[in-house]
Amino acid sequence: MISAQLLASSSFSIYLAVLAAAAIAVVVLSPRLRRPHDRLETSWLDAWLKAGIIIVLVVTVTVVIPNAVLTSGPVSKMDRIVQDIIGVSFWAGGLLAVLGGMWWAHKESRI
Secondary structure (H helix, E strand, O other), X not given: OOOHHHHXXXXXXXXXXXXXXXXXXXHHHHHHHHOOOXXXXXXXXXXXXXXXXXXXXXXXXXXXXXXXXXXXXXXHOOOHHHHHHHHHHHHHHHHHHHHHHHHHHHHOOXX
């Protein structure tokens, strides 16, 4: 059960508000973003939405996730060379996942 003190903290409230806004955005925009479309007849709204999602995804998997892993407790206590290998592995894996997803989405006429 969530304690009253946790619910009263402002950071938790902000986290819940962002999570709720993201859930609403996914529900409202997912049909528009998932359907195949003609590349020559793409509306400006669709193009901007897809470009924004791609940018946020690339930044998240190449900056935020590797940084969170490297600053976590167990990894931050390892030798520098091991940290570098772990960081590069997460960065390269995220970049390959994004590029693979973009290739698939282009093949399926989604972007």
